Amino acid sequence: MLLADKVCLITGAASQRGIGRATARVFAKHGASTVILDLDETQARLAASELGDKHLGLACNVTDKRACLDAADRVLQKFGRVDVLINNAGITQPIKFMDIKPENYDAVLDVNLRGTLYMSQAVVPQMRKQRSGSIICMSSVSAQRGGGIFGGPHYSAAKGGVLGLGKAMARELGPDNIRVNSITPGLIQTDITGDKLTDDLRAEILKGIPLNRLGAADDVANACLFLASDLSAYTTGAVIDVNGGMLIH
Ligand code: NAD
Helix, strand or coil, rough: CCCCCCCCEEEECCCCCHHHHHHHHHHHHHHCCCEEEEHHHHHHHHHHHHHCCCCCEEECCCCHHHHHHHHHHHHHHHHCCEEEEEEECCCCCCCCCHHHHHHHHHHHHHHHHHHHHHHHHHHHHHHHCCCCEEEEEEEEHHHHHCCCCCCCCCHHHHHHHHHHHHHHHHHHHHHHHHEEEEEEEEEEEEEEEEECCHHHHHHHHHCCCCCCCCCCHHHHHHHHHHCHHHCCCCCCCCEEEEEECCCCC
């Protein structure tokens, strides 16, 4: 049990096949009280109840600062502490550079980057009081190689921003014993790609992955477990690749 009695918040964690939901399951197995945050309250509650009695599901749109603060308050009322935050909520859009409209830019930057800022700002005061905490930010291989397979350039920009924000937070919050690390997943089989992953495209993508398979949500969840737990007590400002070797650098 690597997370016994830890209170762990995960944004964007209601999606059935998603990375956030898989992470919630792994955390619950390791003894955490898990808080599922997502856009829809009913879905968030359902996801939490599937894990057992001690977990909580709340509506929280991470682009809304007030909603992030309210969610953090509700967590403190119920559990009295916050140990881990996974900034996992994200959206992508497979569009080309010249086709990015202001509303595309705003939507993708707001959920991925602004959401990471707002939710982190909501929990850091409590983590500072506790003088401990672990924040994990979900970036993407798309940030490192300038485009993954599905995300447009604005998605790469947003996820690149997440890496910079995470590193700067690590530097500033380290003296309070709050660690901040990022994960850069490669292509993970979830619903984020919609129906765009055809068999031909999949075969083409596999040629570039040394481990010769797409990632599973649990592959990323297990990296989250390492970064959330004391196994990574001396790791901050790091970026962990979970990409099957798609990018080796
Ligand atoms: P997913 O679509 O299954 O899950 C994303 C979740 O975020 C959904 O439950 C959705 O409702 C929620 N969400 C969207 N907007 C939100 C908002 N404003 N506030 C709160 N929640 C919101 O996708 P996933 O593949 O599990 O992605 C999880 C994270 O991993 C994302 O940040 C994504 O960019 C990143 N990522 C995924 C892959 C991949 O291949 N699947 C690769 C690299 C990075």
